[in-house]
Every structure is written in structure tokens, then in C-alpha cells.
Amino acid sequence: MTAALRDVTLRDGLQLTGKPLPTATKVSLVRSLLELGVPEVEIGSMARPDLVPAVADTLDVIRALTPEELAKCWIWVATPRHVARAAEAGARNFQYCLSASDKHNQANIGRSTEDSLAALPAALEAAADVSGDVQLCIATAFTCPFEGxxxxDRVLDIVLDPRADGTSEVVLCDTLGQAIPAQVRSLVGRTASVDDRPIVYHGHDTWGLGVANSLAALEAGATTVDGSLGGLGGCPFAPGAAGNTATEDLVFALRPEWLTPAKFKTLVRLGTEVLAGLGEPNRSRAADGAQASTTSFSWAS
Structure with a gap:
């Protein structure tokens, strides 16, 4: 099973934190993750800073990174203006997000799903001006806190909407972490059967199935899965949403080619330091195992 990992600590991971992470710490974390071999990193969001203050310095983070680093980094956007502003700072990869549920789209972005789709061609044009890539990110692809x-078919209608032509990948989000592997396998498989864009699976571990759902997504045809250090994260506009699937748990399960026991231990350390600085609990079971083990197991700390 060939899979890529995208770490989303600095976007989705920070959305519910009570304390900010300094810009310099964010930049250092991006570089540490890339140096370890993590293929892609989501480094921030263009969401309104008064609503999601933890990502208010996203443009500063973008400006601090090199073009080579930014080639592996993604920015969350929801409007053409978001794309233009991030592109001006140096970003080239944009995750254009809308919700399958109208009510969540209203809560999250302040407009209907149809309005978000209508604005997508302009966002694609803004990205094309800098030779950038745009992912079509579909939140609440399985359940919605307001609509159940x-x-x-609703998700597939969005995937196949002609206004999304030109997006490079499809991101299917289990925003609430309520999906089960059979549902994930089915939706990813159906999406792959009707569309040839690569599929990213974005899962949450609210009900303890984050890793299982990610594996099911990969088995069904997804090429990338999202995770955050220590399972940090959640959506402030989706009551009941808890942390993301832990990056440590995903890489321990998947054993990508770049991962070695030494790099895994470094990843565990990075997660422990970030969450301690934020005053947040570490929900990674693999990190717990690595730190608690007293055996000669090579992956233990």
C-alpha cells in the first residue's frame, strides 16, 4: 500500500487551541517535518483571524519559508481573495474548502455551498496566475453536526461539478470523525470510480477509528491521508468534532519508506513538545507506546 502523509498540525490542529503558537515555532516545525521526510505539510489558513486566531499569522509563516519548502506546503482557502492574498505572500498550493452540507458551509464559511462552488473558477484563475495547484476539499463528506x-450522491455531485474542473485533487473529509471503515471505503471507492483525480482522506479520531478509516481509504484508492501531531485539532464550527488522526499513529501503522525508528522517535518528541507548549493533551497511542515501553522494541523511545 503506497501512501503519502500530509501533516495538518499547523492548520486543523490549531483551530481549537486556547494558546497561540509563535510564528518562529511554526516555521521551525515545518522545517523539522520536511527534514524528517514528511511529504506534505498544511501550514495555515486564510480564515478570519478573529474567528480562528491561532492561524492569524499564516501570511507571516508563508513569507518565512523558501519556494522549495512552499512547494510541499498547503494553505486552507475558501474564496478567490484568499488565494490571491496567499499567492502574493508566496504560497503555491491551495486547499479550497467547502462543505457538502449547506448548514455547515454557512457556519464555517458564511455562505451556501452553491455560492462556494460558484466562486471556485475565480479561485482557480487566481491560482493559475502563479502556476499554483488547487485541491477541492469537501468537508462534512460523511456527517454534518446540523444535518446528520x-x-x-451529494458528495459525488460536488466532485463532478464542472466548476471544479481544474482542481488537482479531491479531499474527502470526515469532519466529525463519525464514519466507519465501510463507509470510508465505499465513498472513496465510488469517487475513484467516477473521477481520476488523486484522493486525499482527511479523518478525525473522535470515535477512535481514525487510523482504521485512513487505512480503509488507502485500500479503496486514496493516495494521501491527513494527520496532526498528537491528534491535535477539531473544527470550531462543527460541534462534537474532536482531534485529527494522530500523525504518529498513521506513520507507525503505514511505515513509509522515509520513516526509521530514529525518525519516529524524533517525530514523537516534536509532537510532545508542541502539545506541551500549547497545554494540550497528547492523544497519540503510538506516542504513548513509544514513551512507555521498557522493552528492546526498536520503535520505543
């Missing part, structure tokens, strides 16, 4: 279960 989301029909798969």
Missing part, C-alpha cells in the same frame, strides 16, 4: 448523515 450526508448522502454519498
Amino acid at each position: 448523515e450526508i448522502a454519498a
